[in-house]
Amino acid sequence: MDKLKLCHLYPDLLNLYGDRGNIISMQKRLEWRGISLELTEISVGNDFIADSYDIVFIGGGQDFEQEILLTDLSEEKKKNIRYAVKSGVVFLAICGGYQLLGTHYKNWNDIQYDFTGAIDIHTIGHKKRMIGDFTFKCSDSALAGLTVAGFENHSGKTYLGGAVKPLGEIIKGSGNNGEDQTAGARYKNVFCSYSHGPLLPKNPVLCDYILKTALIRKYGDYNLSVLNDSAEIAAGNYIIKKLK
Amino acid sequence: MKISIIIANIVTRISTFLLRIIGSGGTSLPGKAGMVFKRNLLQLLSNNIKVVLITGTNGKTTTSRIIAEIMKKAGFTYFENKSGANLISGITASFSLNSTLTGNPKYDYAVIECDEAAFKTVCPMIKPHTIVVTNLFRDQLDRFGEITHTLNNIFIGIKASSDSVVVLNADDSLSFSLAETISNKIILFGLDSPPHGSDSDFLSDAPYCIRCKAPYTYEYRTYAHLGKFFCSNCGYHRHQPAISAGNTTLLQNSSKIDLVIHSQVYSCLLALPGAYNIYNALSAVAAADSFLIKHEVIVAALSSFNSGFGRMEILDLDGTAAHMILVKNPAGLNQVINFLSTDSTRKLLVLILNDNYADGTDISWIWDANFEKIKSFSDTLDKIIVSGIRAEELKIRLKYAEFDENEIILEKNYKKLINFIVSDTADSIPVYILPTYTAMFDFRKALSKKYKIRKFWK
Ligand SMILES: [Zn+2]
Numbered sequence: 146m147d148k149l150k151l152c153h154l155y156p157d158l159l160n161l162y163g164d165r166g167n168i169i170s171m172q173k174r175l176e177w178r179g180i181s182l183e184l185t186e187i188s189v190g191n192d193f194i195a196d197s198y199d200i201v202f203i204g205g206g207q208d209f210e211q212e213i214l215l216t217d218l219s220e221e222k223k224k225n226i227r228y229a230v231k232s233g234v235v236f237l238a239i240c241g242g243y244q245l246l247g248t249h250y251k252n253w254n255d256i257q258y259d260f261t262g263a264i265d266i267h268t269i270g271h272k273k274r275m276i277g278d279f280t281f282k283c284s285d286s287a288l289a290g291l292t293v294a295g296f297e298n299h300s301g302k303t304y305l306g307g308a309v310k311p312l313g314e315i316i317k318g319s320g321n322n323g324e325d326q327t328a329g330a331r332y333k334n335v336f337c338s339y340s341h342g343p344l345l346p347k348n349p350v351l352c353d354y355i356l357k358t359a360l361i362r363k364y365g366d367y368n369l370s371v372l373n374d375s376a377e378i379a380a381g382n383y384i385i386k387k388l389k
Numbered sequence: 390m391k392i393s394i395i396i397a398n399i400v401t402r403i404s405t406f407l408l409r410i411i412g413s414g415g416t417s418l419p420g421k422a423g424m425v426f427k428r429n430l431l432q433l434l435s436n437n438i439k440v441v442l443i444t445g446t447n448g449k450t451t452t453s454r455i456i457a458e459i460m461k462k463a464g465f466t467y468f469e470n471k472s473g474a475n476l477i478s479g480i481t482a483s484f485s486l487n488s489t490l491t492g493n494p495k496y497d498y499a500v501i502e503c504d505e506a507a508f509k510t511v512c513p514m515i516k517p518h519t520i521v522v523t524n525l526f527r528d529q530l531d532r533f534g535e536i537t538h539t540l541n542n543i544f545i546g547i548k549a550s551s552d553s554v555v556v557l558n559a560d561d562s563l564s565f566s567l568a569e570t571i572s573n574k575i576i577l578f579g580l581d582s583p584p585h586g587s588d589s590d591f592l593s594d595a596p597y598c599i600r601c602k603a604p605y606t607y608e609y610r611t612y613a614h615l616g617k618f619f620c621s622n623c624g625y626h627r628h629q630p631a632i633s634a635g636n637t638t639l640l641q642n643s644s645k646i647d648l649v650i651h652s653q654v655y656s657c658l659l660a661l662p663g664a665y666n667i668y669n670a671l672s673a674v675a676a677a678d679s680f681l682i683k684h685e686v687i688v689a690a691l692s693s694f695n696s697g698f699g700r701m702e703i704l705d706l707d708g709t710a711a712h713m714i715l716v717k718n719p720a721g722l723n724q725v726i727n728f729l730s731t732d733s734t735r736k737l738l739v740l741i742l743n744d745n746y747a748d749g750t751d752i753s754w755i756w757d758a759n760f761e762k763i764k765s766f767s768d769t770l771d772k773i774i775v776s777g778i779r780a781e782e783l784k785i786r787l788k789y790a791e792f793d794e795n796e797i798i799l800e801k802n803y804k805k806l807i808n809f810i811v812s813d814t815a816d817s818i819p820v821y822i823l824p825t826y827t828a829m830f831d832f833r834k835a836l837s838k839k840y841k842i843r844k845f846w847k
Contacts, residue, residue, distance in 0.1 A: 162527065163753025163755070170789060209537050213602045278750075298751060343756045
């Protein structure tokens with residue numbers, strides 16, 4: 146039986162509303178195809194060994210929890226996360242987890258927090274939050290302009306460096322910063338989004354694309370059997386239609 | 390000066406009356422209208438009433454109802470802000486409707502539940518005799534922001550009312566932290582041991598110390614992040630509450646507890662299910678204690694209490710018992726799921742999810758709730774139905790909890806849904822309806838077109 150290993154990074158700190166939905170979605174969509182998912186939780190005080198995992202999931206957090214996390218994020222841990230990204234491990238990073246993969250976060254008091262620097266993005270804090278349902282069109286050619294629906298709730302504005310592509314282009318909503326129409330980030334096998342909570346359940350095509358990326362990296366060319374996604378697509382379409 | 394109170398009171402009453410005539414359960418408009426004529430109307434109207442003000446994430450309504458029941462048994466005259474009118478406008482309207490035109494109170498006491506975000510404005514105006522903070526959980530991040538933000542709002546409200554007695558949950562490391570920052574008289578409540586009879590979920594909103602950010606250790610946990618917590622880094626810990634429950638056993642529709650009030654023990658049957666309701670009852674007992682109500686009266690009221698609006702209400706639909714339980718966040722829903730899992734009778738389950746402002750526009754939380762546990766007792770479910778604005782999301786949540794998607798019925802039309810419930814339960818299978826806030830109002834409205842059910846504003 147084929148198997149993927151997923152590391153949930155800081156599950157007790159970065160666990161904003163519904164992030165678990167993404168793991169449930171990946172797990173079930175693999176199980177329904179006879180592929181198992183082994184789940185490891187790595188949090189404060191645990192070492193992160195880069196080449197032990199096929200997928201790393203990092204969710205979103207509140208400020209209080211992010212401060213705890215910063216004290217745990219040693220140079221060693223940062224280095225291992227950078228190495229994992231460089232060697233092609235699949236990452237799905239949401240909100241706070243997305244920011245964590247970047248170089249730094251500067252809050253609106255101009256205090257700078259250094260993050261992992263695994264991808265060339267940075268975030269500037271703002272007082273005004275960007276909240277609400279949003280939609281974007283995926284940029285990866287393999288996804289052929291797929292429309293993704295989610296819910297964003299962030300005050301940080303994220304800006305992408307040259308080597309980092311956006312995950313998609315905003316249709317309705319704010320996206321990375323409310324300025325340049327970009328939504329999320331793509332770099333090597335890293336997928337980032339401000340769509341907090343259950344991004345994958347109602348976007349099954351994106352979920353399968355991420356899973357397939359991990360399966361191909363591990364097993365070579367890989368064929369994922371087709372599932373009936375009408376219920377998932379109906380849930381996404383509700384948002385897409387509402388925002389039209 | 391008096392004349393403006395009279396005008397404000399008249400305006401409030403006329404608009405309330407008009408809203409009733411047009412059949413709306415709206416409860417905030419009249420208060421807003423009244424406040425236009427008298428800015429500090431609430432302050433003036435609450436001046437000569439002893440108020441108990443209840444806030445916190447979960448259990449506000451049930452706690453209010455229990456306090457009212459105890460007051461009734463104690464022979465107090467009081468009024469309540471029923472129907473969930475718990476923002477400043479709704480609370481103002483309640484005071485207006487329960488005073489004379491010239492602004493004199495008709496009652497000695499008032500039991501008022503207050504939204505956490507509105508608390509910092511309402512509390513300084515009312516200056517309550519007693520403040521109850523039931524607990525703090527993560528709730529509607531889009532509306533309330535972070536938990537620490539809500540905590541700060543409550544702190545601001547209490548700070549402006551230094552003579553109030555404050556009732557706090559000793560087992561909740563979040564709201565208990567208020568104890569260190571306020572100078573008020575405090576009465577604590579909590580569970581002295583974990584309850585028997587139901588396995589709990591420990592989805593924690595607060596694994597790390599609110600003071601120093603080190604992880605907590607627990608001697609025991611009751612549910613979610615509640616329990617006997619201790620931080621070995623900074624020493625922050627649960628304090629022994631004056632009002633507590635020991636020896637607790639959760640039964641099908643009730644709970645058995647040894648109720649401790651200032652070291653006196655009373656064996657007590659609480660006519661409400663679930664650990665969360667034991668907390669609600671204890672906080673009500675603590676509030677009653679702040680009014681020096683006799684222990685015997687408190688114990689008698691607890692056993693005779695029937696649940697409040699929407700939280701666990703049983704409606705009779707031509708012989709079909711419809712149990713309506715409001716759900717709004719994962720901790721609350723998990724408690725309801727635990728309760729349902731102990732009930733082996735065949736039933737119909739209806740989940741209704743809305744994403745209006747009052748529900749929270751962010752429905753992500755359903756992915757944190759333990760729908761997998763619903764699957765574990767699915768053999769007791771005759772049918773499972775999803776409804777509301779976001780019914781599609783509920784359907785996939787159930788699908789990913791391994792329900793067969795073809796067996797999940799999606800019906801957004803309330804009229805059809807009601808017909809389905811009643812016809813399907815002709816052989817008197819009870820139905821459990823779990824709506825979010827606005828869904829509960831909408832669904833009740835649809836029900837009241839067909840059945841005689843209690844009006845919202847009563
Ligand atoms: Zn501590």
